Amino acid sequence: MSADGAADARDDDLVVDATGVVTRFGAQTVHEGLQLRIRRGELVALIGGSGTGKSVLLREIIGLHRPDAGRVRLLGTDVWNAPAHELAAVRRRFGMMFQEGALFSSLTVAANVAAPLREHLDLPEDLVDRLVRLRLSLAGLPPEAGAKMPSQLSGGMRKRAAIARALALEPEVLFLDEPTSGLDPITARAFDELLRFLNRDLGITVLVVTHDLDTLLGIARRIVVLGRGRVIADGDADAVVGVDDPWIQSYFSSRRQLPAGGYARTSRPDGT
Amino acid sequence: MLASPAMVTSDRSCRVESRDGDRTLVLEGVWRLADLRALAAELDRLGAELAGVAALDGAALQAIDTAGALLVWSRLRAGGADAATLALRGFVPAHQRIVTLVRERLEATEDGDAHRRPGPFARAGHAAVDFVGTLHGHVALLGLTVVEIGRAILRPGLVRWRELATQLAQTGVSAIPVVILVTFLIGVVFAYLLGLQATQYGANIFVVDGVALGMTREFSPLIVATIVAGRSGAAFTAQLGTMKLTEEIDAIRTLGLSAEQVLVLPRVLALVVTLPLLVFVGDLAGLAGAMLIAAGMLDVTPQTFIERLHVALDPRHYLIGLGKAPVFALFIAVIGCRMGIAVARDTRSIGINTTSTVVQSIVVVILLDAVFAVLFQRIGW
Numbered sequence: 001m002s003a004d005g006a007a008d009a010r011d012d013d014l015v016v017d018a019t020g021v022v023t024r025f026g027a028q029t030v031h032e033g034l035q036l037r038i039r040r041g042e043l044v045a046l047i048g049g050s051g052t053g054k055s056v057l058l059r060e061i062i063g064l065h066r067p068d069a070g071r072v073r074l075l076g077t078d079v080w081n082a083p084a085h086e087l088a089a090v091r092r093r094f095g096m097m098f099q100e101g102a103l104f105s106s107l108t109v110a111a112n113v114a115a116p117l118r119e120h121l122d123l124p125e126d127l128v129d130r131l132v133r134l135r136l137s138l139a140g141l142p143p144e145a146g147a148k149m150p151s152q153l154s155g156g157m158r159k160r161a162a163i164a165r166a167l168a169l170e171p172e173v174l175f176l177d178e179p180t181s182g183l184d185p186i187t188a189r190a191f192d193e194l195l196r197f198l199n200r201d202l203g204i205t206v207l208v209v210t211h212d213l214d215t216l217l218g219i220a221r222r223i224v225v226l227g228r229g230r231v232i233a234d235g236d237a238d239a240v241v242g243v244d245d246p247w248i249q250s251y252f253s254s255r256r257q258l259p260a261g262g263y264a265r266t267s268r269p270d271g272t
Numbered sequence: 273m274l275a276s277p278a279m280v281t282s283d284r285s286c287r288v289e290s291r292d293g294d295r296t297l298v299l300e301g302v303w304r305l306a307d308l309r310a311l312a313a314e315l316d317r318l319g320a321e322l323a324g325v326a327a328l329d330g331a332a333l334q335a336i337d338t339a340g341a342l343l344v345w346s347r348l349r350a351g352g353a354d355a356a357t358l359a360l361r362g363f364v365p366a367h368q369r370i371v372t373l374v375r376e377r378l379e380a381t382e383d384g385d386a387h388r389r390p391g392p393f394a395r396a397g398h399a400a401v402d403f404v405g406t407l408h409g410h411v412a413l414l415g416l417t418v419v420e421i422g423r424a425i426l427r428p429g430l431v432r433w434r435e436l437a438t439q440l441a442q443t444g445v446s447a448i449p450v451v452i453l454v455t456f457l458i459g460v461v462f463a464y465l466l467g468l469q470a471t472q473y474g475a476n477i478f479v480v481d482g483v484a485l486g487m488t489r490e491f492s493p494l495i496v497a498t499i500v501a502g503r504s505g506a507a508f509t510a511q512l513g514t515m516k517l518t519e520e521i522d523a524i525r526t527l528g529l530s531a532e533q534v535l536v537l538p539r540v541l542a543l544v545v546t547l548p549l550l551v552f553v554g555d556l557a558g559l560a561g562a563m564l565i566a567a568g569m570l571d572v573t574p575q576t577f578i579e580r581l582h583v584a585l586d587p588r589h590y591l592i593g594l595g596k597a598p599v600f601a602l603f604i605a606v607i608g609c610r611m612g613i614a615v616a617r618d619t620r621s622i623g624i625n626t627t628s629t630v631v632q633s634i635v636v637v638i639l640l641d642a643v644f645a646v647l648f649q650r651i652g653w
Contacts, residue, residue, distance in 0.1 A: 012472040054578060105618040131339055131342060133380055133382075133383075134381045137377045149618070151616055151621075201373055202369075
């Protein structure tokens with residue numbers, strides 16, 4: 001680590017730093033030298049057609065899928081070359097929300113949220129209970145949801161419970177895989193608000209894989225578009241819409257018929 | 273995490289001072305989740321001093337997260353301070369946001385004793401209701417299956433022949449090796465044990481009587497049914513349970529088809545056909561095992577063994593054995609299918625129901641076997 005002391009100072013601000021990522025599944029190449037950097041405090045949306053490797057990239061960043069080539073640094077740690085104890089330390093510093101929630105179905109919601117706390121910290125029970133209720137409240141769940149089993153929750157509440165669990169250890173970064181898929185628009189917008197709140201008020205860096213145009217245009221200050229194995233557009237909504245790429249154009253064209261005034265402004269009433 | 277006292281005070285500390293006329297709790301250093309236990313000890317050290325605190329000073333804070341803030345607020349509240357009207361002083365904006373946010377949510381973290389563990393009576397009651405519900409479901413599916421069998425007899429076109437063939441192969445043909453192995457070994461052990469006794473009286477030849485009757489009438493049906501319950505019964509539950517989770521069963525019903533006809537009937541028919549055949553295979557393998565021991569240990573040549581078999585083994589014994597098999601099969605298949613359809617919305621219940629299928633099937637098979645034993649004894653078979 002002493003060899004790249006200069007890099008360390010820079011890394012402090014870089015939450016995700018992926019360079020030259022190559023991913024293949026059999027003959028099919030998903031990423032061809034992809035590069036992605038995310039700084040502390042950003043709220044980034046990752047989009048792309050199906051098969052462009054959005055979820056795979058997420059899994060490569062958090063250490064679940066090994067890329068065929070390239071380097072991935074998460075919170076300053078080289079995910080795929082770090083010794084096990086360093087990786088374990090990094091794992092406590094981010095939260096991940098899987099697409100279907102991936103709640104432990106044998107545990108109540110409260111026990112799900114408490115699981116990481118019990119696993120990694122030695123805290124008195126009453127404090128754990130309080131922390132769990134705070135996480136549920138931050139994720140927008142009523143306190144009585146804690147006593148329920150995951151199978152008793154609706155889709156939206158299950159995703160909120162998954163966020164509550166991801167928040168358990170005070171993560172610096174939160175990764176979300178299609179948080180609003182399968183939700184009705186009203187619930188989905190409330191979810192966007194939740195992400196915006198976590199990002200702005202708790203200072204959590206957020207990377208969200210999404211297909212939801214409203215999420216993109218409403219809360220993401222930076223949109224990264226994957227295509228043809230690399231990042232084909234990167235910037236705020238207006239910049240990305242301006243990129244001359246057939247996929248991007250057809251993706252955003254469904255919003256062309258909107259009333260005058262444009263989506264970007266109308267979806268961001270508070271001007272952030 | 274066991275830091276020396278000096279380090280504790282240098283990393284983080286808190287004290288109550290009088291500032292601007294208010295009793296002020298001053299926070300210093302890092303207040304994070306990782307050190308929460310030590311932080312709680314710090315606050316508890318202040319004890320009664322927390323009462324009447326009217327302001328919170330965070331000018332010397334280096335970091336605070338929601339867990340740290342929650343600890344401060346909950347201890348202040350427990351100590352008698354009024355969290356809602358407490359003044360915040362000197363916080364940097366990022367810290368102020370977190371501290372204010374947690375204060376707003378403090379009410380939600382209070383224990384509303386939302387969940388209470390049910391008492392033993394309530395649990396016994398729930399268990400009884402569940403048991404009756406399960407039984408009711410089994411009887412209902414058994415009835416539906418019998419109706420479907422009746423309809424299939426009247427209109428053979430309703431039978432899914434392709435599915436039936438697949439199930440015959442899976443439940444029957446591929447089970448043959450394990451059935452042969454297990455019953456062969458049981459035959460070996462059985463003949464060996466009988467032989468130990470019989471040689472003492474020079475009654476070696478009667479081992480054939482004992483093995484033939486025991487194997488074909490009781491052991492082979494029972495053991496093969498147990499194997500099939502563990503193999504095919506569990507497989508039925510897992511298959512139908514997964515189909516229930518992926519809403520395939522709902523899709524079948526929505527298309528105007530009967531799930532009982534499409535899914536349950538082929539499985540039940542397949543098992544009812546294959547189990548007697550497997551029992552027959554088991555009979556042969558068991559006798560072969562016994563024959564091996566008879567030749568090696570009891571001086572009964574295979575030829576003598578078979579001759580004795582003709583005399584000793586009345587056909588009704590193995591016919592009773594074979595006749596019990598379809599009844600066992602019906603119950604195993606209905607329990608397996610029913611527990612699969614009864615899978616709830618979560619993946620965990622597939623595992624629970626599969627285990628339950630095996631336990632229920634084996635219990636039912638042994639129960640039925642006992643009933644048969646009493647019945648046949650009464651009518652003098």
